[in-house]
Amino acid sequence: MPAAPLDDPSVASQASARERLLDAAEALIYAGGIHATGVDAIVRESGTARKSFYTHFESKDALVAAALERRDERWMRWFVEGTLGRARTPRTRLLAMFDVLREWFASPDFHGCAFLNAAGEIGAPDDPIRVVARDHKERLLRFVREQCDDYFGSVASDRRQAARLARQWLILIDGAIGVALVSGDADTALDARAAAERLLDATTSSARPSKPSSRRPSRSTPSKETP
Structure with a gap:
């Protein structure tokens, strides 16, 4: 008797297929980038059928x-x-x-x-x-x-x-x-x-607030010169 597909409900739930697609997408895209990673590669890595991709994601x-x-x-x-x-x-x-x-x-x-x-x-x-x-x-x-x-x-x-x-x-x-x-x-x-x-x-x-000086200002002698 041939083995059932990995995303068959008798083997794994549709939620499980979704998780496997997410796992595969994250791993492949993190390693190789978004544009360099195609849907086919993600589906293949996830071990799901291509229809599972369209069941769970619109794009x-x-x-x-x-x-x-x-x-x-x-x-x-x-x-x-x-x-x-x-x-x-x-x-x-x-x-x-x-x-x-x-x-x-x-x-x-x-x-x-x-x-x-x-x-x-x-x-x-x-x-x-x-x-x-x-x-x-x-x-x-x-x-x-x-x-x-x-x-x-x-x-x-x-x-x-x-x-x-x-x-x-x-x-x-x-x-x-x-x-x-x-x-x-x-x-x-x-x-x-x-x-x-x-x-x-x-x-x-x-940022620390400065402490007010405890010294009293000194009185200076007024200058006779005009500034």
């Missing part, structure tokens, strides 16, 4: 967007848990982000940021794929901002600068990812960490 772009949405959930969970699990104080949590990144950079399947990669291939700002990429960065920025708020609160500094620091922190994160991708050097994360530490010190110093 390749819809599949890619769904795969990125799922990756966003997984990546953010990994990043948040890794950051919070490594440090207890607001300052060390901020810096721990780069330690988490270094582990990622050193992994054999690191191919940069999937969301930056996707955005680089899609020109239209309102394209669903670009929207998912933008949402991911906004979500990452919110997490960074929470840590910046906690940091400024812990050092009794002006919290109004937290938003600016969070944006700068995101640039350091994305910059480290980009340089690590091109150079293949996982220690790029350590360089970014060192720069981040200096940024923290400089920002905190400038």
